[in-house]
Amino acid sequence: MTASLHCAGICKSLGGRAVLTDLDLKIDAGEVVSLLGASGSGKTTLLRIIAGLVEPEKGLITLDGRVVWSEKSIIAAEKRRIGMVFQDYALWPHMTVANNLTFGLRSQRLSDQDIAQRLNHALDVTRLGPYRDRYPSELSGGQQQRVAIARCLAARPALMLFDEPLSNLDAALREDMRIEMMELVRREAITVVYVTHDQAEAMAVSDRIAIMRAGEIVQFDTPRAIYETPADSFVASFIGGFSIVRGQVRDELFAIADSDAETVRTPGARSGAGMLVIRPEDARPAEAYPGNRLQGRVLSSAFQGRCWRLAVDLGPQRVRLDWPEAPPIGASLAFSLPPERCVVLTA
Structure with missing residues (x-):
């Protein structure tokens, strides 16, 4: 079941430097939102905070109304029902596609029948069935990315996080994979937070875009609204050249x-x-x-x-x-x- 996400008053410093400053972000269930900004704007740090891989210093994070992080209450990353697709895919090289997908499921003590159903569904929707017994080294970059996505889908996440998932692919494959990936997550009606520094990519995949600068969101709106009415000169020069x-x-x-x-x-x-x-x-x-x-x-x-x-x-x-x-x-x-x-x- 997909879920809404609300981040309120998020603050984070690294090495004595403020990375996120009193940041607010509210995403509706089933919405695809991109965090767009230059290197150092805080977008990846925010993504990792949502995932539970980094703790903020202040703020509140709720997933479908349930508090997953506050200064008084913390839900562990593995219990947040959040899937994450990394830039480098993060696949086990010694495991087949099927084993990469089911490794995390077995730790949840699911029945063999439930694991088989989830595996088959994930392989089917990502069109990876013919590759289930192959190893990552036997797959192309686009196929490896599909395995990473299928692994998230098999876990039935309420929220999926993408950290520059297409940056390792060549230009032609990147566009094809972007279309395929978005068709998949929209068909599954999953809430998505998508980090990228590529303006064209953010425009293509998003329902709304949060443009970040120096740890703050300077404009949060639909791609068309941002393109037609940028909030300031930074947004105008960054979003469309x-x-x-x-x-x-x-x-x-x-x-x-x-x-x-x-x-x-x-x-x-x-x-x-x-x-x-x-x-x-x-x-x-x-x-x-x-x-x-x-x-x-x-x-x-x-x-x-x-x-x-x-x-x-x-x-x-x-x-x-x-x-x-x-x-x-x-x-x-x-x-x-x-x-x-x-x-x-x-x-």
């Missing part, structure tokens, strides 16, 4: 700082210092939105498959744009932006 341009807003017109470039209409933006978020894919030909025309100098270009990613100098600041062709380096480029896509953040 957006360009952040400093300037001033007056009467809903944004003027780029220290530049003679034209102003840009920004409906709803408040007057004062601000930062314009420019998404690369929003760039349009200059005639598309004449009232929102900007001009700069091409600094570089890189082929992206469906388009070229340009770096364009707008005076003292530069932006990244997606363009259908590659202009010569140093050429002047005029482009426009849809007014409704011009998000201004408070400076």
